[in-house]
Amino acid sequence: MKARLTLTCAVLALAVPAWAQDVAPEHADAWAFMQEAMPGVPYDLLAAACKEGTVMIYNGTWGDAQKNQIAAFSKRFPCVNVTNFELPTSERRERFVIESKAGRHTADIVQDTDPGVLDAQSDEGLILEYKISSDAQFADSLKKSGYWYPVRIALAANAWNLDNVTDEEIELLSTWQGMTDPRFKGRVGIAMSPSGGGGVTLYPYYALYKTYGEDFMKAFAALEPRNFSGANTLAGALASGDIDVALAVSETGIIPLQGQGAPIEWSLPEPGMGLATGQGISANAPHPNAARLYQEYAFSDEGYAAFNLYGGAPAKTGFADTRPVAKEEWYEYPKTFSDVDPRLMITEKTEFLALNNAWFGLK
Amino acid sequence: MVMQTAMPLKAEAREPGQPRITPLRMTTWAMFGSTLLMVALPMFYLLYGSFVQDGGEHAFTLGNYAEVYGGEVFLSRFWNTVVLSATVAVLAILLGSLLAWVVARTNAPGVRKAAPLLIVPIMMSNLVTCLAWIALAAPNAGLLNVLIFNLTGIRRVLDIYSFTGMVWVLVLNYAAFAFVSVLGALRSIDADLEEASYLLGVNPVKTAFSMTLPLVFPTLASTFLLVFVFVAENFAVPLVLGTPSGYETLMSQIYYAVADTPAKPGLAAAAGTMLLLIALVGTLWQRRIMANAKRYVTMGGKGGRRKTTDLGRWRYLASAVVFGYLFFSVVLPYCALVTASLMRFVTSRLTWELWTLDNYRKLSDGTFLHLLTNSFLVAVVGGVVAVAFYFVLSYLLSTSQTRFARLTEYAAIMPTVTPSILLAIGFLWAFVALPLPLYGTLGLIFIALVVRSLGLGVRQSRSALLQVSTDLVDAARIGGAGPLKAFRDIVAPALKAPLMSIWTLIFVQFFLDVGLSVVLYSPNSMTIPVYLWTKMNGGEVTGAFAIAVLECTIIFAVLFVAERLFGTVRASLNR
Numbered sequence: 001m002k003a004r005l006t007l008t009c010a011v012l013a014l015a016v017p018a019w020a021q022d023v024a025p026e027h028a029d030a031w032a033f034m035q036e037a038m039p040g041v042p043y044d045l046l047a048a049a050c051k052e053g054t055v056m057i058y059n060g061t062w063g064d065a066q067k068n069q070i071a072a073f074s075k076r077f078p079c080v081n082v083t084n085f086e087l088p089t090s091e092r093r094e095r096f097v098i099e100s101k102a103g104r105h106t107a108d109i110v111q112d113t114d115p116g117v118l119d120a121q122s123d124e125g126l127i128l129e130y131k132i133s134s135d136a137q138f139a140d141s142l143k144k145s146g147y148w149y150p151v152r153i154a155l156a157a158n159a160w161n162l163d164n165v166t167d168e169e170i171e172l173l174s175t176w177q178g179m180t181d182p183r184f185k186g187r188v189g190i191a192m193s194p195s196g197g198g199g200v201t202l203y204p205y206y207a208l209y210k211t212y213g214e215d216f217m218k219a220f221a222a223l224e225p226r227n228f229s230g231a232n233t234l235a236g237a238l239a240s241g242d243i244d245v246a247l248a249v250s251e252t253g254i255i256p257l258q259g260q261g262a263p264i265e266w267s268l269p270e271p272g273m274g275l276a277t278g279q280g281i282s283a284n285a286p287h288p289n290a291a292r293l294y295q296e297y298a299f300s301d302e303g304y305a306a307f308n309l310y311g312g313a314p315a316k317t318g319f320a321d322t323r324p325v326a327k328e329e330w331y332e333y334p335k336t337f338s339d340v341d342p343r344l345m346i347t348e349k350t351e352f353l354a355l356n357n358a359w360f361g362l363k
Numbered sequence: 364m365v366m367q368t369a370m371p372l373k374a375e376a377r378e379p380g381q382p383r384i385t386p387l388r389m390t391t392w393a394m395f396g397s398t399l400l401m402v403a404l405p406m407f408y409l410l411y412g413s414f415v416q417d418g419g420e421h422a423f424t425l426g427n428y429a430e431v432y433g434g435e436v437f438l439s440r441f442w443n444t445v446v447l448s449a450t451v452a453v454l455a456i457l458l459g460s461l462l463a464w465v466v467a468r469t470n471a472p473g474v475r476k477a478a479p480l481l482i483v484p485i486m487m488s489n490l491v492t493c494l495a496w497i498a499l500a501a502p503n504a505g506l507l508n509v510l511i512f513n514l515t516g517i518r519r520v521l522d523i524y525s526f527t528g529m530v531w532v533l534v535l536n537y538a539a540f541a542f543v544s545v546l547g548a549l550r551s552i553d554a555d556l557e558e559a560s561y562l563l564g565v566n567p568v569k570t571a572f573s574m575t576l577p578l579v580f581p582t583l584a585s586t587f588l589l590v591f592v593f594v595a596e597n598f599a600v601p602l603v604l605g606t607p608s609g610y611e612t613l614m615s616q617i618y619y620a621v622a623d624t625p626a627k628p629g630l631a632a633a634a635g636t637m638l639l640l641i642a643l644v645g646t647l648w649q650r651r652i653m654a655n656a657k658r659y660v661t662m663g664g665k666g667g668r669r670k671t672t673d674l675g676r677w678r679y680l681a682s683a684v685v686f687g688y689l690f691f692s693v694v695l696p697y698c699a700l701v702t703a704s705l706m707r708f709v710t711s712r713l714t715w716e717l718w719t720l721d722n723y724r725k726l727s728d729g730t731f732l733h734l735l736t737n738s739f740l741v742a743v744v745g746g747v748v749a750v751a752f753y754f755v756l757s758y759l760l761s762t763s764q765t766r767f768a769r770l771t772e773y774a775a776i777m778p779t780v781t782p783s784i785l786l787a788i789g790f791l792w793a794f795v796a797l798p799l800p801l802y803g804t805l806g807l808i809f810i811a812l813v814v815r816s817l818g819l820g821v822r823q824s825r826s827a828l829l830q831v832s833t834d835l836v837d838a839a840r841i842g843g844a845g846p847l848k849a850f851r852d853i854v855a856p857a858l859k860a861p862l863m864s865i866w867t868l869i870f871v872q873f874f875l876d877v878g879l880s881v882v883l884y885s886p887n888s889m890t891i892p893v894y895l896w897t898k899m900n901g902g903e904v905t906g907a908f909a910i911a912v913l914e915c916t917i918i919f920a921v922l923f924v925a926e927r928l929f930g931t932v933r934a935s936l937n938r
Contacts, residue, residue, distance in 0.1 A: 061901035085886050088900045090622040094788065094882070102795040104802060106885075114624050163712065193619050194611070202624075226524070229606040232902045236497070240710045242504040256902040260707035261716060346624075361609070 030077050037300040038133045045296075048289035050079035055290035057084045058092050058107040060277070062252070065152075065311035072306035073297050080290045089113055096282070100126045105284040108291035111277060113154060114199035115144075116346045118278045122147040128281040130292055134299045137317045141337075142276045149299050150276035152312035154250045155334070156204035159235075159266035164244035174267040176208060179247045180219035188225040189243035191234040191253075194353070194362040199275050199342060201231070204248035206352055207273040207340040214355070220247070221359040239264055250274070252312045255325060265330055272334030275342055276315055387846055391759045395771040398756060401814045402774045405789025406781070412792065413632035417625065427633035437616060441637050444613040447526070447601070448594040448641075451533040452587045458534060459541025460583070462685055464571060466542075467549040468557070470671045471681035477689060478546075479932045484539040484692040485868070486918045488875045488892065489532065490599035491911040494904070495696035496523050496532050497603070498709050506699065509711040524607035529600050535692040537590045543864075543935055548582035549575070557672075567672045584652045585822065588645040595638055596782045598878075613637055617782055628788050635785045642780030646773070697915065704908035722909035731894075735917070737805055738890045742874035743921065745809045749873070750866045752813060753820030754858065758850060760821065761828055772821070779818025783878025786815060791882055803885035811879045816872055820865065827861030828854070863934035867922065874918055891917070 023031050027046055034041055049055075059066045063086050070082045087095065089112070096110050110127075112118050121127050122144050131146040142150045158173040164187070165173075172178035191201060209217050226243060228234040231253030238246045238254065239262035246254070251266065251274075258264045279298060285291045297303040301319065308314050309322045313333065325331050345352070356362070416424045431437045465471050466478045484492075499507045500523040511520045522528060552575065560570040576583075598614035605611060613634060620631040674681055703709050706717050756775075760768050778786055790811045794802050801807040813820075835857075839849040877892045884893050891914050898907040925931040 061897050063897070063901055083886055086897050086901075088881070088897065090626060091882055094621075094626055094628070094791070098791055098795050104795050106803070117624060120625070193623075199624055226607050227609070229602045232899065232904065233497075233603060235902060236709060236904050237501065237504075239708045240498075240501065240504040241712065242501040253902055257708045260905070262708040262710070 026079070030079070033076050034296075037302060038296045040133050041293075041296055045289055045293055046077075049077070049287075049293040052287040052290040053079060054081045054083065055108045055287050055294050056106060057082065057109040057111070057294070058096055059084050059086055059109075059111050060092065060113065061086055061088055062311055065307045065309070068310055069298060069303055069306040072303060073294060076297065076302075077293065080293065082294065093117060097121070097126065100282065100284060103284075105282065105286050107282045108285040108287045109279060109281055109294060111151065111279045113275065113277045114342075115142075115148075115276055115278055116199055116343055118148045118280060119144055119343060122280065126283050128283045128285060128288065128291075130281055130295065132296055132299050134296075134316075137319075138299075138315060139317065141341075142315045143278070148278040148280035149295075150315035151279050151298065151304075151307055152252070152277050153272075153274045153315045154200045154252045154277060155268050155272055155274035155313050156207075156248045157246075157251045157254065157266035157268050159238055159246045159249055159254050159264055161238055161241050161244055162263040162265055164241055169245075170265070170267075173245065174269060176212065176269045177216070178269075179245075180216060180223070182223070184245055184247075185223045187244040188223045189228055189234050189237050189246045189249075190225040190360075191228045191231050191246075191249060192356070192360060192362065194357050199345065200250050200252075202349075203275050203342055203345060204250075204273050205356060206342075206345045206348075207338045208248060209352065209355070210340040211271070211338060214359075217356070217359050221361070225360070227360070227362065235264075238262075248273075255312070255323070258325065268332065268334045270334050271336045271338040273338045273340075274313070277312065390755075390847075391763055392767075394752075394756050394759050395767050398771050398817065399774055401810060402778055402817065404793040405786055405811075405814070406777055407789075408792040409632045409635065409781070409785060409789040412629045412788075413636070415629050417627040417629045424629075427627075427630045428636075430630060431633045431637065437613070437634055437637070440611055440613045440616045443610060444595050444638075445641070447529065447533075447610075447612060448591045450530055451537060451594045452590040454530065454534045455537040455590050456541045456545075456583055456587055458538040458688070459543075459586070460545045460579075462538065462542045462688060463545035463549050464575075465681045465685055467546055468554075468672050469674050469678060469681055471674060471678045471685065473682055474685045477685060478936055479926075480689055480693065481542050481685070482539050482867075482932065482935060483689075483919075484536050485543070486871050486875075486922070487536070487693075487696070487915060488599075488877075488895075488911065489536050489597065490603070490877070490899075491700065491895075491908075491914075492536060492696050493532050493600050493603050494908070494911075495699040495703070496528070498699045498703050499523070499695065500528065504711050506711050524604055526605075526608060526610050528608075529604045529610070532600055532604065533594055533597070535688075537593060538688065539692065540590060540593075541586050544582050544586040545579060546936055547864075548579040552578050561672075567674075581652050582826070584649055585826065588649050589819065589822070591645065592638075592642055592780050595641060596780065598782070598784065614782055618784060621784055621788070628785075631782075631785055632788075635782055638780050638782060639777065642776055646776050700908055700915070701912055703905055704912045706905050708905060709908075722906045725906065726909065726913065731891075731913075734889055734891045734894050737888060738874055738892075738917075740805055741809055741812065741890060742870050745812065746866055746870040746873050748809075749813045749816065749820065749869050750862060753817070753865065753869075754824045754827075754862065757821045757824035757828060758854065761825060762846060775821045776818040778814045779816065783815060783876070784882070787811065787879045787882035790814075790879070803883070803888060805888040808880050808883050808888055808890070811883055812873050812876055815876075815879055816869055819872070820869060823865045823868065824861075827858055827865065860930075860934040863925075863929050863931040867925070867931045867935050870921065870925075871918060874921075875914070 023043060024047070027050060030046055031043055034046060057066065066084050066086070070084055073082060093112060096107055099106055118127065127147045129146050132149060135145055138149050142153070158179050160170060160173060169183065172181050192205065193201060225247065228237060231250050234246050234249055235253045235257050237243045239257040251268065254264055254266060279295070281288065281291045281295055298307065304314065304316055304319060305322050314321050321333065326333070413427050414423055414425070416422045416426065462481060466474050497505070499505050500521040502508060502519045502522045502524065505521060505523065508519060508521050512518050556574060557570055560574055561567070565573070596614055598618045601610065601612040601615045602618060605615060617631045617634050620627040620634065704722050705719065707719050710717065760772050790807065794807055835853050836849050839853050844852065875892055877896050880890050880893045881896050884890065891910065895907050895910040895914065898910060922932060926933065
């Protein structure tokens with residue numbers, strides 16, 4: 001009896017503040033959802049966000065995923081109007097930094113495909129310090145706690161055109177070591193910039209070098225891969241059958257084509273290699289409360305699922321991948337991940353590029 | 364023969380008693396001043412950026428210049444750029460001149476009716492054309508290669524990922540530009556001169572080389588310079604086709620510097636000075652030629668008769684050249700574009716499941732209408748305003764010989780030869796800091812486009828002005844008309860056709876722009892090409908093809924209407 005009384009008191013103690021909260025009738029549904037999906041987030045945030053009434057997201061060219069998440073958010077929080085500003089990576093990055101430094105604050109939420117860039121922006125004070133309620137569900141290696149969190153992981157894959165490879169070759173491509181097999185010589189495509197480009201492009205090669213050493217990279221280069229200007233042209237060449245195999249290519253570049261029926265499959269060899277695409281709040285967000293609310297929603301299970309359906313592989317612990325490709329029999333998510341720190345890549349970039357360009361004959 | 368001298372271009376000396384400030388002077392200062400300001404703002408920021416350390420403490424550095432001018436990488440890219448640009452410019456002019464000669468001077472059947480179609484390649488984005496040619500001539504899966512393999516059993520006959528592939532795509536595109544320029548020059552040459560040559564027993568080919576060619580030399584020089592610069596600052600084709608063959612140009616290197624992590628806009632800006640040097644040398648060379656323009660003004664406006672050369676049996680071959688060009692530059696890539704836009708993904712392995720209308724269905728919401736409105740405002744309305752600005756500026760430049768005028772003229776060429784991606788960053792840096800309500804608006808995109816095409820607009824306007832006789836202007840002035848009245852009553856009516864022609868060119872340039880708009884746009888000021896670019900970046904290639912088809916169709920439709928109402932395309936061909 002005493003125990004029951006204690007329990008009742010405890011429940012009341014927790015519940016009363018919520019009950020006592022003066023909730024505007026038009027926010028009742030949103031608040032109910034928040035209590036369930038974003039425990040600990042105060043009602044004041046919702047009220048302030050609704051008062052601001054708008055939020056601007058600087059997102060990448062994964063429009064379908066972003067729009068799907070925005071649509072889901074808008075159903076839950078109709079008081080906040082979301083504008084998504086879709087920009088390619090370099091333009092988006094440049095805009096955000098220049099606007100921030102010039103004091104012309106437009107973006108509330110920013111995304112970037114390179115954790116190193118987001119870390120640097122956090123250190124420079126361009127990203128707002130805000131710890132989301134689901135912080136614990138993201139591994140330390142995939143976030144900068146209190147600053148930015150991963151909306152997905154762009155995993156490196158070995159992909160092939162089903163019409164052009166044998167079962168034996170597919171088996172070989174299920175491991176990183178298998179991709180150096182001489183039978184792939186002249187049939188391979190890669191996307192590699194002589195200057196390195198963004199982290200998503202360079203990281204797999206850097207991680208492979210760190211994991212397997214120089215001999216592995218030389219064997220890889222001996223396949224004389226055709227180098228394409230970007231992940232999309234590489235993916236297009238693979239889908240059309242112009243190349244048979246694309247090695248260490250970002251999964252996010254090939255999924256849209258596979259979704260359209262291109263005869264493409266891929267493996268995500270162990271250990272998994274990839275970079276998180278992160279999202280943070282601008283330190284000078286014009287609508288900081290609406291931005292916080294969106295950030296909370298984006299990393300709640302519901303918001304994450306809405307993005308994940310059309311986005312890349314999930315980076316949230318215990319989250320069930322909702323993408324159609326994840327239900328394919330051949331698709332296997334890596335069980336382990338490379339421990340090569342992507343942050344180191346920035347400091348070692350010049351030396352690595354010199355080696356890389358020499359191996360692959362890039363000038 | 365009507366002997367006319369070129370427009371004018373006399374200094375307005377102040378006579379005793381004449382007021383220091385006149386409406387003309389005020390207009391001149393306002394035009395020169397605003398032009399210099401619009402050019403100087405982004406260029407200053409770019410120049411400043413080139414001396415600042417990228418991504419660091421913003422400390423002063425000469426490191427960017429040391430890397431560009433002292434390192435092997437940029438110098439090799441510079442050389443690659445010169446080789447590619449010169450090759451394309453020479454071949455484009457040869458092909459364009461041949462097409463112009465066949466259309467203007469021969470009895471090849473059907474070519475005159477087809478002539479308006481020859482400017483269509485100018486209206487197609489070369490990024491889109493490039494992708495269309497990948498679908499056609501990728502070594503293993505290109506539709507043409509597959510066709511050749513099925514017919515002959517020979518694999519990989521064509522390889523679009525090569526130096527030759529780049530030259531092919533660019534020449535097809537820019538030959539149309541050369542065609543328009545040379546056709547105008549050829550049509551203004553009195554055919555009696557050529558007839559006299561034939562009567563003296565000189566064959567058509569020798570006449571063309573020994574007489575016609577020297578007469579159109581200023582036009583060829585001007586066109587060579589423009590095509591050279593266009594190719595040098597083109598990044599889509601070298602990036603997409605050159606990278607697989609290891610042929611990197613200055614522009615692809617600049618693109619890598621901007622897209623690198625961390626971005627190196629300062630290094631890119633320093634590299635951009637290499638292109639400025641090319642343009643400066645080219646401009647000086649062209650000025651020398653234009654300074655002697657009167658040596659070439661035997662061309663007497665439209666006064667002479669036009670007589671065609673009978674090519675005999677060869678006339679069919681001449682027609683084949685014209686229609687062959689149309690086939691490879693328009694029909695084939697456009698068909699590839701339309702076909703690919705109806706596919707789920709691009710492939711030569713055709714199945715029923717491959718076909719879809721989804722790429723078009725996705726465009727049927729209100730978003731596309733919004734993009735269309737923006738593109739129309741910028742290109743159609745903005746194009747009219749821009750052409751008026753270029754013409755007035757060009758006229759004032761030609762009537763003034765002050766240092767201010769010369770400075771403005773040199774300044775006008777700078778944005779045209781500055782890579783658009785860099786110029787856009789210059790505008791971004793400049794306008795993000797200024798307390799003006801322009802940032803992120805269509806207005807800023809419009810200003811950037813006007814500045815970007817200053818060199819082209821002023822040059823085209825000037826060559827149009829050269830076609831107007833000074834005798835008429837002088838007569839008006841002697842009759843008591845002031846310079847403004849002479850311009851309104853004499854120059855402007857005579858320039859109607861060239862105005863239309865330049866509007867056509869500017870409209871297409873503005874409508875297709877990606878390089879500037881993609882850096883300066885906001886969700887409210889997005890245009891069709893920017894939407895296409897984001898789709899491409901997002902991997903929706905066939906979706907981008909559908910947008911490209913609509914983009915081309917809209918351009919054709921606008922030009923068709925403009926042709927019907929104002930005769931713009933005919934004006935382009937009849938200049």
